[in-house]
Amino acid sequence: MTPASAVEPALRAALPAAVFRDLESRYLEEPRGRFIARGGLLIAPENVEQVSTIVRACAEAGVPIVPYGGGTGLVGGQIGDGFEPVVVSMERMAAIRSVDPVENALVAEAGVILQNVHEAAAEADRLFPLTIAAQGSARIGGILATNAGGVNVLRYGNARDLCLGLEAVLPDGSVLRGLSPLRKDNAGYDLRHLLVGAEGTLGLITAATLKLHPRPPARAAAMFVVPSPAAALDLLNLARDRVGEGVSAFELIGRQGLEFLAEHLPQVRLPLGQPEWSVLVDLGLAGDPQAALEGLFEAAVERGLASDGVIAQSEGQRTDFWAVRESIPAANRAVGAVSSHDISVPLGKLAAFIDRAPAVLDPIGRFRINCFGHVGDGNLHWNVFPVPGRTREDHQDDRDAIKRAVHDLVHDMGGSVAAEHGVGRLKVEDLERYGDPAKLTAMRSIKAALDPKGIMNPGAVLRAG
């Protein structure tokens, strides 16, 4: 691929000097060091016109572009692996252009950090519900490009469900101006949903109109000990039968994660000790959610769906409960996973997956599994760790076999091997292996039609042409 240097003089002539920045290592390499760019040119544009100028010049010269948000992606979508791209970082397009509580809409530039969207919405007495571990650094452009998920998908949907409109620069440099907050607009194909989840391969998102929700009048959380993952699902359905949409989050937590927490983050209080399986339930509704949780607990015990439980008596306790769930990824990092899997299966097969999956590793070796996640979405983080006394380095050569064994099972059960983190560069082969052939052909046709020179984030999602 033509290196960025081929277009650098033209871009330096066309753009103000301030947009050119040092290409620090974080733009070249992702945290785990799996994908490494050979170099390139970093540009942090200030507005959509500058983005258009960059894309137009690169399209003309055939120079690849890699869009860069918060750099928190877990699948290498933000790294121009093996080539020298123009890296377009959205860090300076970080304005919240408007917050409109009547419209229930907020217009954010692609570089706005998720946390800042939360805060701006709250100031207008509204909720932007998307919540992920990386919310302190992930930026809206990347969140939409990867269709991020998180703990509130159960109630509010994925990133795409929270996006009303987009402004984006298409691969020919033209500007799609679609920041309308309209709730009903059937005027033509939905390009918004095509760009969301395309991971920068069909265009570069520069701003978005985000959907705000009412803030639930009252919130409450509880942790219940459940006898099994199947019981957790029954409990979720019981909860929904009793309070309808009021269930905001419903997270499954396996014992292994709690053990990791006890060992590596002992400051995190474990209100129920270390049960084999527990769930964190969060309700937000008009009325008395704490009473609803008490009623739910009684009904669950009656049905054998829970054996113990704690209901947060204050917002502080609610925060403590969430700290358990949200600290698990940090504990995982402290232990060091051999292989991490972001998978989803149909809800009806979730318990069977949890039951069957450990056995697929038997031919490879002995491991510890930390299984936790968004059980209401059928989305599990099923992470494989060495047994005590061994390290992840000991299992470097097992990683591909582990991934293949787990993904084969997921696929056999009708699931997805790229649930909420995207395909990036990490799962291109998986997509080729497991994807629907008609879908892949159509994807390649669309990519070739919109980006005939293949300059937009080449190698992400689809193999570079």
Place this chain on the structure above:
Amino acid sequence: MTPASAVEPALRAALPAAVFRDLESRYLEEPRGRFIARGGLLIAPENVEQVSTIVRACAEAGVPIVPYGGGTGLVGGQIGDGFEPVVVSMERMAAIRSVDPVENALVAEAGVILQNVHEAAAEADRLFPLTIAAQGSARIGGILATNAGGVNVLRYGNARDLCLGLEAVLPDGSVLRGLSPLRKDNAGYDLRHLLVGAEGTLGLITAATLKLHPRPPARAAAMFVVPSPAAALDLLNLARDRVGEGVSAFELIGRQGLEFLAEHLPQVRLPLGQPEWSVLVDLGLAGDPQAALEGLFEAAVERGLASDGVIAQSEGQRTDFWAVRESIPAANRAVGAVSSHDISVPLGKLAAFIDRAPAVLDPIGRFRINCFGHVGDGNLHWNVFPVPGRTREDHQDDRDAIKRAVHDLVHDMGGSVAAEHGVGRLKVEDLERYGDPAKLTAMRSIKAALDPKGIMNPGAVLRAG
């Protein structure tokens, strides 16, 4: 375009005789007689393989295909205007393949009538919320192809938001097998959202996995007299502040519609008489929605947002209230509209639109306006009628000028001239006039890439090539 007769012998040889049906006039002409096909071949396939056979043969021969659902479309998308297509009616693919209350998913073939989906969901104690006037005859394939809206979009979204997966035949005859019920799946571009709303121009939907919701534990409805459309919006926000997502529907009703009802459908009871503006509010929530409506009414009166109101005391009364709203289209037909407009504007401009729109007709003549609709979505049906003593025929020559004047205003206010009924063949020129140029170019590229011969519903959404 090559007529259907060119491919008929091959299709008769490849398919069972039973799938060929008489091409009755309803397949050739839509209710208002604006679009008329010159003839063609009607096929009602029994399964997706037969659909694939049809599409493959037509692609080879360059024969146009028009998909046909319930025939209730209001923009001519279902009529092969001026040519002789193969009409593929989905009427025999009308099975509900599965209903799964754990998955909260229902798999329906494209020919299933909406009402039947409602009933199947209710039998499983679940809700499929999409509700439109034509639900007794509209079929799921058409509902998704047009991304239908209706009265519950406020709470549950448009058709696209209720679709988890699709099975479809693409323009080359390949079968997209994507009926997964997964809530989180980021494995590649979202072709589902591209096909939904494409009105059959990018492929033919043969089945869908639909998203079911919990049935709200309790429901209640009320009608309030409001001083203005602006007050109606304030009332909606007040309602949402008080009960969160519990507001299922919020419909604005103008006096003209009530007058039409009194004149043409006197059996419909008008609980509040004929106020200038009124709203129908429907709540569904855990707890006591009737009490919530009483509290809302008191708070609304206090704030000057309502002057009178009735709260349904029984499910029968609730049904009566809804009969008012749902009978307005029938009353409109009895009067005979000169021009009907399915438009949306940002919520913040809705009141201004209602205020300013009548004046744009002044240069054309004197008319009566019936304005009603889904105010929470910014979606109005703004229909123009002759004054008493004149008929719609008297205004035949005014129709284009009226449409242009109304649509210009909508566009100026940042709205959409195709809110929930689609583009079809009726609004192709509007899309060209008002659409974002980058979007139109991208749409044409995608159409050419996926359907290079232009056989899928040519002339709908985009001008036939």
